[in-house]
Amino acid sequence: STVFNNTSALNPEHIPANLPHRENQIKELTVSFKDLIINPGSTSIRTVIVGRTGTGKTVTAKKFGNELKGIANQKGLKLYYVHVNCHRQRTLYLMLMEIAQNLRLPLPNRGLSSQETFKLIYDYLERKNLHLLLTLDEFDYFISTSPIEDIYFLVRIYDELNVSVKRLHYIFIVRELSTLSGLDKSIKDHIIKNIIEFSPYTSSDLYDILQDRIINEKAFKPNAVSDEAIKFISDIHGADKGGSGNARLAIETLELAGKIADTENAPIITVEHAKKANSKINPEMSVITDTIKDLDLHYLLLLKAISSLHKKQGEDFFPMGRVEEEYRTVASLLGEEPRRHTQIFEYIRRLKLMGLILTRHSSKGMRGRTTLISLPIPVSTELEELLDGEIKRRLQ
Ligand code: ADP
Ligand code: MG
Incomplete structure (x- = not known):
């Protein structure tokens, strides 16, 4: 027998019918995008969503975007919603490819520049009389990894094009506003028009979110979850009780x-089961798992190299050169051509920005200071299995 009824309602990708305690944020989004419905094309609308991990930024943007699309379509306005994850689409070019794919716009095989690709997308919107609401999720990451020209290009498109109908609208999702404050004023003015905050959930917020999954989304059989278990989990993660306010963890x-x-x-499910579950959940692991699932092969091989160094040597931090050497070994064992030094350097920089590795400088030795690299969480069987599984999937 099982306590579960509909396990897919517990999947991180699942979009529930209700989003308890995000009513105000959805209202604020509705207000920001009002002009798109009432007076489409008059302005390019930009809104920033800011909040910590697990505060419902992604799910709320997706739900809002799809609902807005429905409302627009009812009014005869052709609006598309495209959600781009900047971890997955790591460059302006990949981002534009993803948008084209979502619009079902075929692109020529020959290598186009980002500018040319954008022009094709824009002409398509114009020709078909479409509007596009584009969410750039994990936008902090795009900002810290992209050349300033690309950021500039992305947010200032209209000033250069000088078009009469504004067809492109944005939701930027960031974890911290400070990522944006470092930008050029000319760029900042284009992004920060309207900021919507997603605060960490309190214990009673989480209680309602869990209840909604249980009762409305029917994740479990009727009466299969005790109220004390729900309360226990909400208290552990509630921001007002010293938790992180992260709904995903709950x-x-x-x-x-x-x-x-x-x-x-x-x-x-009793409170005892909830306590056992809590002692097994590793919050750090949970946070990095999703990011790891988005990585390309060679990023995974680098992480694998660090974890196998750790197993062989029992240490936590390794010099960059040692990691690179181990990476080459790992790659050749799998029959993969290792990437070159400069590329590896860039991968390391990006892994650091994604929070998947830590770096520090060695104290001054004979050969001067070197960069030391470590994983942000202890190497566990769970982590190794995750890496191996993802590597295997990339190689298929
Ligand atoms: P973020 O993007 O801020 O890290 P997510 O949108 O990925 O957070 O939310 C994390 C998990 O919690 C997802 O499974 C999501 O469906 C769920 N969740 C977050 N907020 C709510 C809410 N208000 N109601 C129901 N589920 C929520
Ligand atoms: Mg998210």
Whole structure:
């Protein structure tokens, strides 16, 4: 027997029908994009969503975008919603490819520049009389990895084009506003028009979110979750009780508690199951898992190299050269041509920005200071299995 009913409602990608405690944020989004419905084309609308991990930024933007699309379509306005994750689409060019794909706009095979690609997209919007609401999720990352020209290009497109109908509208999602404050004033003025804050969830917010998954989304069988278990998990993660206010962690803990109840053949998830689940959930691991799933092969091979160095030598920090050497070994064992030194250097920089590695400088030795690299979490079987699984998938 099982306590679960509809496990897909617990999937991180699942978009629930309700988003408790995000009503105000959705209202603010609606107000910002009002002109797009009432007076389409008059301005290019830009809104910034800011908040910590697990505060519902991604799910809210997706839900809002799709609802706005529905409302627009009802009014005869052709609006597309495209959600780009800047970890996954790492460059302006990849981002534009993703947009074209979502619009089902075929691109020629010959290598186009970003400018040419954008021109094709824009002409297409114009020809078909379409509007596009583009969400750039994890935009902090795009800002810290992209050349300033690309950021400039992306946010100032209209000033250069001088078009009469503004067809492109943005939601920028960032974890911290400070990423934007470092930008050029001319760029900042184009992005920061309107800021919507997503605060960490309190214990009672999380209680309602979990209840919604249980009752409305029917993730579990009726009465299969005890109220004390829900309260316990909400208290652990609630920001007002010293937790991180991260809804993802709360949902994951509940899911794991259900699995534990199942292995014990228990018909109800009790607070004991919730406690056991909590002791097994590794918040850091949970946060990096999603990012790892978005990585290309050679980023994964670099992480694998660091984890196998750790296993061989028992240390945590390794000199850059040592990591690179191990990476070459790992790559050749898998029959992959290793990337060149400069490329590896760039990968390391990006992994650091994604929070997937830590770096520090060695104290001054004979050969001067070198960069030392470590993983941000302890090497566990779970981490190794995750890396191996993802590497295998890339090689298929
Ligand atoms: P962020 O993008 O801010 O890191 P997500 O949007 O990915 O956060 O949300 C993390 C998880 O929590 C997802 O599974 C999401 O569906 C869920 N979630 C977040 N906020 C809510 C909410 N208000 N109601 C229901 N589920 C939520
Ligand atoms: Mg997100």
